[in-house]
Amino acid sequence: MSDLHFKTIAELAAALEAGDTTSVMITQAVINRTAAVEDKVKAFLSSDAEDALAQARVADERRTAGQSLGPLDGIPIGIKDTLAVAGQPLRCASKMLENYVSPFDATCIAKLREAGAIIYGRLNMDEFAMGSSTENSAYQTTANPWDLETIPGGSSGGSAAALAAGQAIATIGTDTGGSIRQPAALCGVVGMKPTYGLVSRYGLVAFASSLDQVGPFSRTVEDAALLLQAMLGKDPLDSTSIAPQGETDYATALREKKGPWKLGVPKEFFGEGIDPEVKAQIEKAIDWYKAQGSEIIEISLPHSDLSVPVYYIVATAEASSNLARFDGVRYGHRSPEANDALSLFTKTRGEGFGDEVKRRIILGTYVLSSGYYDAYYLRAQKVRTLIRRDFEDAFEKVDAILTPTSPTPAFRRGERSDDPLSMYLSDVYTISVNLAGLPAISVPAGFTESGLPIGLQVIGPAFGEADMFAVAQAFEQDHEYYKATPTL
Amino acid sequence: MTEKPHIDIDYVANLARIDLSGEEKAKLGTQLNDILGYFEKLNAVDVEGVEPMAHAHQIDNVWRTDDEPGPTYGPEVLTEMSPESRDNQVVVPKVVE
Numbered sequence: 001m002s003d004l005h006f007k008t009i010a011e012l013a014a015a016l017e018a019g020d021t022t023s024v025m026i027t028q029a030v031i032n033r034t035a036a037v038e039d040k041v042k043a044f045l046s047s048d049a050e051d052a053l054a055q056a057r058v059a060d061e062r063r064t065a066g067q068s069l070g071p072l073d074g075i076p077i078g079i080k081d082t083l084a085v086a087g088q089p090l091r092c093a094s095k096m097l098e099n100y101v102s103p104f105d106a107t108c109i110a111k112l113r114e115a116g117a118i119i120y121g122r123l124n125m126d127e128f129a130m131g132s133s134t135e136n137s138a139y140q141t142t143a144n145p146w147d148l149e150t151i152p153g154g155s156s157g158g159s160a161a162a163l164a165a166g167q168a169i170a171t172i173g174t175d176t177g178g179s180i181r182q183p184a185a186l187c188g189v190v191g192m193k194p195t196y197g198l199v200s201r202y203g204l205v206a207f208a209s210s211l212d213q214v215g216p217f218s219r220t221v222e223d224a225a226l227l228l229q230a231m232l233g234k235d236p237l238d239s240t241s242i243a244p245q246g247e248t249d250y251a252t253a254l255r256e257k258k259g260p261w262k263l264g265v266p267k268e269f270f271g272e273g274i275d276p277e278v279k280a281q282i283e284k285a286i287d288w289y290k291a292q293g294s295e296i297i298e299i300s301l302p303h304s305d306l307s308v309p310v311y312y313i314v315a316t317a318e319a320s321s322n323l324a325r326f327d328g329v330r331y332g333h334r335s336p337e338a339n340d341a342l343s344l345f346t347k348t349r350g351e352g353f354g355d356e357v358k359r360r361i362i363l364g365t366y367v368l369s370s371g372y373y374d375a376y377y378l379r380a381q382k383v384r385t386l387i388r389r390d391f392e393d394a395f396e397k398v399d400a401i402l403t404p405t406s407p408t409p410a411f412r413r414g415e416r417s418d419d420p421l422s423m424y425l426s427d428v429y430t431i432s433v434n435l436a437g438l439p440a441i442s443v444p445a446g447f448t449e450s451g452l453p454i455g456l457q458v459i460g461p462a463f464g465e466a467d468m469f470a471v472a473q474a475f476e477q478d479h480e481y482y483k484a485t486p487t488l
Numbered sequence: 489m490t491e492k493p494h495i496d497i498d499y500v501a502n503l504a505r506i507d508l509s510g511e512e513k514a515k516l517g518t519q520l521n522d523i524l525g526y527f528e529k530l531n532a533v534d535v536e537g538v539e540p541m542a543h544a545h546q547i548d549n550v551w552r553t554d555d556e557p558g559p560t561y562g563p564e565v566l567t568e569m570s571p572e573s574r575d576n577q578v579v580v581p582k583v584v585e
Binding site for chain 1: 495497500501503504505506507508509512516519520522523526527529530531533535538539540541542543544545547550561565566569570571572578580581582583
């Protein structure tokens, strides 16, 4: 097999099973590819090649002994720098956690290990997952492999870019308002956010706890299904995790579910602010579904234009509370200037946090403060209910909803850095899904004339992952955009 | 929320326990007032009688069924993560006179 680093999990699992390759060969291919292109992409904050190869040797020994753990056994998976991996640094791309090393594995990591996956590297991100371009990393700016002058999206930009560049077979990210789906769309890979609670958040550094979810990046929908079914499940260490409902052997279900479906298209997602090339490409995708026999139903999500303000109130409020733990006492940065209790907190936090994190903590503190709580936070929570009801009403009529993932393709580095509001609008099509707690996936849907990827978002009802995957896969398998790779 | 929103940066930065430079305060003040202006959109919607939503699923209180101690970390593992530690204790600047 050639170009192992651009293969899918399913292809490599078959090759491993047939004895045509080994986990050491696959892992080495990924390491070699990283050595060749990382100076251009800058997706990794750190990586430990020896540790990955040691895991790969164990996987190969298991397989030789006839004790393979399944399709993920021996597959190298890159990890976003916000998930705890025992013995590895965890910095959340922040100076605040510059020297922090995780004492334990996040539950999703432990589950991937139980499935035999090789846990490899720490992938760049926006600091504390706050951003849509990965430009808010305190360490480095990651490039989009399709055009190195453009951003890879964010906040899981390293996870998307590394996969697109062939530096991992799949990666794991987190999605609070679109942080998996938007970079997946901009980098031309699959990115999936599960139903809230399906994957444990234990070992994920909390940003906005009622919205955060862990999810996979992969080349194909089938690979995303394999990764999700390995990670999901109720976890006693995360009281907001939920026992899965319905079908959870998604990969098997994919072979049976072939449509046609009733697919909703929300008119609000094709109006102001959408790039004409994105609009045209997504309309082509919708026409394809129609030609395949699916029924296309125009639906309305009337409160969707309020999702950005609701999100930036709810998420910043939760962040201001969650990030209070970074106080310079028990771990992380401590200001050398601190000389009493108050300055220990204020100087440590002033030095340790970057601009966007400070902006969001201040905003979140303000919307929760006395005199403003009802006007901002409480009102936002009520509008959140209305946003969820819009989806509930829509799913009375349709099996899944089709939208663009991002209103624009990748934008140029620096273009939106000084305008937080325009950056926030990058997530206009993804954040209502987090507010409602639903699953959604972005699949590659073609390219702009200048060669930048475009993503199609498929949104399902809560716990409707099996059908959501099937809808996305039908389009993917007929178009095979995932087979294109960037020239680096 | 009828008057034009305005953040008192010094007041909020103190609540958030973050030291900000004069330059940061000036820049943040402008940006945050723009963002708050955008939030005004929410005033147009009628939320009379709508229940607030804090969470995607209704989750009831989780009660412990037993108090069996499980495996945990030794004090040295946790205290050594702190910026300064001594004898399995975290060292901080003097906080009482």
